Every structure is written in structure tokens, then in C-alpha cells.
Amino acid sequence: MELGIEGRWALVCAASKGLGKGCAEALVMEGVNVVINARSSQLLEETAAHLRHLNPNVTVLTVVGDISQETTRQAALAACPQIDILINNAGGPPPGDFRDWSRQDWLDAVDVNMVTPIELIKATVDAMAERGFGRVINITSAAVKAPIDILGLSNGARSGLTGFIAGLARQPQLAGRNVTINNLLPGSFDTDRLKSTHQNVAKSSNQEYESVRETFRKKVPSQRFGTAEEFGAFCAFLCSAQASYMTGQNILLDGGSYAGTY
Ligand code: NAP
Numbered sequence: 001m002e003l004g005i006e007g008r009w010a011l012v013c014a015a016s017k018g019l020g021k022g023c024a025e026a027l028v029m030e031g032v033n034v035v036i037n038a039r040s041s042q043l044l045e046e047t048a049a050h051l052r053h054l055n056p057n058v059t060v061l062t063v064v065g066d067i068s069q070e071t072t073r074q075a076a077l078a079a080c081p082q083i084d085i086l087i088n089n090a091g092g093p094p095p096g097d098f099r100d101w102s103r104q105d106w107l108d109a110v111d112v113n114m115v116t117p118i119e120l121i122k123a124t125v126d127a128m129a130e131r132g133f134g135r136v137i138n139i140t141s142a143a144v145k146a147p148i149d150i151l152g153l154s155n156g157a158r159s160g161l162t163g164f165i166a167g168l169a170r171q172p173q174l175a176g177r178n179v180t181i182n183n184l185l186p187g188s189f190d191t192d193r194l195k196s197t198h199q200n201v202a203k204s205s206n207q208e209y210e211s212v213r214e215t216f217r218k219k220v221p222s223q224r225f226g227t228a229e230e231f232g233a234f235c236a237f238l239c240s241a242q243a244s245y246m247t248g249q250n251i252l253l254d255g256g257s258y259a260g261t262y
Contacts, residue, residue, distance in 0.1 A: 004241030006031030008133075010085035011076055013037050013067045013120070016044040018191035019139055020089040022228030024051055026236035027085065033059040035079045039066050068112040073119060082131070083124045085239045088117035089139040092193065093153035095200065101153065109153035113140075114161040121168070125179055134179035135239040138165060142187040142254045162250060169248030180247035182238055187254025188216060190225040222255030 010027050014020040016038035024036050028051045036051070038044040041064040051060045061079050065072030067090050077083070093109040117138050128134025140158045147155040162183060168174070169181040188194055198216060202209040217225060234253060237243055252258050 001240075001242070003030050003236060003239070005085070005236075005239055007033070008084040009033045009035070009080045009082055010087060010239070011035045011037070011080055011083050011120070011124075012087040012089070013076070014089040014091065015087070016040065016047045018193060019186060019189060019228055019231050020087065021047055022230075022232030023087050023089075023137070023139075023235040024232070025054060025229065026232035027087075027239065028055045028058050028060065030236055030240075031055065031058060032085065032239075033061075035061045035063055035076055037063045037065065037067055037072065037076050039064065067120075068116045070119075073116070073123070077120075077123055082127065084128065084131070084133055085135045085137075086120055086124050087137050087139065087235065088120060090116060092141065092151070093157065095150040095197070096152070097150070098152045105153065106156070109157040110160065113154065113157040114164070117161055118164060121181070125168075125174055125181075128179045129174055129177035132178050134174075134177075135243070136179070136181040137235055137238055138181070138183045140183045140185050140250070142185045142252055142258060144183070144185055144250065145252060145260075146258050166248055175247050178244055180238075180244060182247060183250045184231070184235060184238070185250055185252045185254070186226065186231060187252065187257045188220060188225045189231055189253075190227060194225060220255040220257050224255065226253060226255060 010032050012020055012024045012034055015024045015036040024034050027034055044062050048060045048062045063076040063079050090112050141154055143151050143155050144158050144162050165181055198212045199209055202212045
């Protein structure tokens, strides 16, 4: 299927590896020019070289820095001639027990996983609406629908973003101008983030890493973890011309793990 986004510009945050990289790969394969961001420059440049190799016809630019910092956001916005597609992503907050978290821990989680995407949306959607095309995808988490006890900071901050998006996406001045805003909710995807989660469980429960990984894998109805490539392909479809009638949605990609009927 031709997705109708060739030549457009995307800002893909937190994209040197994992799910963000999967999204950048899929967009580049569709002929989208990208600005990719991450904090560590070496891996980011390696990923940029890989993306240029995937499609030599697109422009791939990099902006190094923590996307939760205003200076990084300004640099990322300035790097794009225009932003047609915005993929909001960043690292998730650490696990733990809420009894141990300080006020600052909460503010940090809300800053990275709620306020940062909102700031980027604020800086981009009105211009998208003027041009009559815009796609915003927020990478959140399956934990928004099925909270995970030890990920309280993530459950809370991402749910705040989800509530805000539910209202914003339905503004006629956005939805009526072909600007869609949707959230993608990953379940278990085989990235470094998942590996470190399983390593933490192995350490705290005195088990072997491989045995923890197997236990979690068997809990997924699909009997496997997702791949960044399939996550990226779905993201690219949500950014397509064809996906223009879908906005304000929370879409689970979790191999069937969420057991609710609706
Ligand atoms: P990952 O493999 O660890 O990759 C994270 C990427 O984000 C890296 O490129 C990292 O590069 C960059 N990054 C992290 N914090 C950043 C920041 N503040 N500013 C700029 N770049 C930043 O993680 P992932 O699995 O792709 O996860 C992506 C998001 O999805 C996370 O929020 C995670 O919590 C969420 N999620 C993942 C899963 C899963 O199964 N993988 C499930 C649910 C939710 P640098 O370190 O160099 O900055």
C-alpha cells in the first residue's frame, strides 16, 4: 500500500534505538525525511547512517540532547523545515514503590512523559492545521490500560497525557483540518528497555535472566515479544494519508495480553 507521505518531514524523538528507531525506519522507507533525537550522540549518528542507507533519497538529520529540555526541543523543532509528523517518545520512568518516591520523582516523570510531548504538540499542531495535514503519535504504554504495580510513575504520568490528548484530538480546528493525534500503547517489545526490566526482575527475585524472559514470553498470547519493526510499520500506517479518519485513539500493540473484551 502506498501511504501517501513521501516527501513529508517527521520529528522522531528518542529514536537511536528501540521503538523510536523502528518508527524512523518505517517512515524513511516510505520516503519521509526525518529529524531523529537521542541523548547519546554516537548511537544516534550510527542510526542516522543506517537510515540513510535504508533510503538514500531522504534527508536524515540528528539533534542530540534530552528531549525533556527546552533547548533540545527548540533545536529539534528548528532542524525541521516543517513538521508534518511528530512522534513523541522518551525513556520511561524507573520502577519502584510509591512509598520511596519524592515529589521531585513525580515532577520528573510528569515532565518527561506528559509535559514534554504536550510542549512539542503545542509548537507544531496549529501549523499542521494551517497546511491541512498533520499526524501526531505519542508512544505511551499498555500500562495506561492495565497498570503495572511497580511502574506507578509511568501509569500516572502517561495517564495524564492520555487524558489531555483525548480532549485535544477532538478539537474541530485540528481534527477538522486533517490533524490526527493518537497514542500507541506498546505491550512487551524486544528492546533494551524490556531486557533491563527482565534483568531487574531476575536480580530482585534471584532467578536466571533467561528463565524470567521465558516466563514473561509465555504470558503473552502471541507467545513472543513484539519487534520494533512491526511497531514502526503500524506507526507509519497511523501517519498515512489513509489513516485520516482515526484520531484520539489509544491503540494497544501487545500480542493479545490485555484481556478485556473492549
Ligand atoms: P529503549 O530501547 O531503551 O530506547 C530508548 C530510546 O530513547 C533510546 O534511543 C534513548 O537514547 C532514547 N531516550 C531515552 N530518554 C530520552 C530523552 N529524555 N531524550 C531523548 N532521547 C531519549 O526503549 P524502548 O523499549 O524503545 O521504549 C520507548 C518508550 O516506550 C519508553 O518510554 C518505554 O517506557 C515505553 N514502553 C516500552 C515497552 C517495551 O516493551 N519496549 C513497553 C511499554 C512502554 P539515549 O539513551 O541515548 O537518550
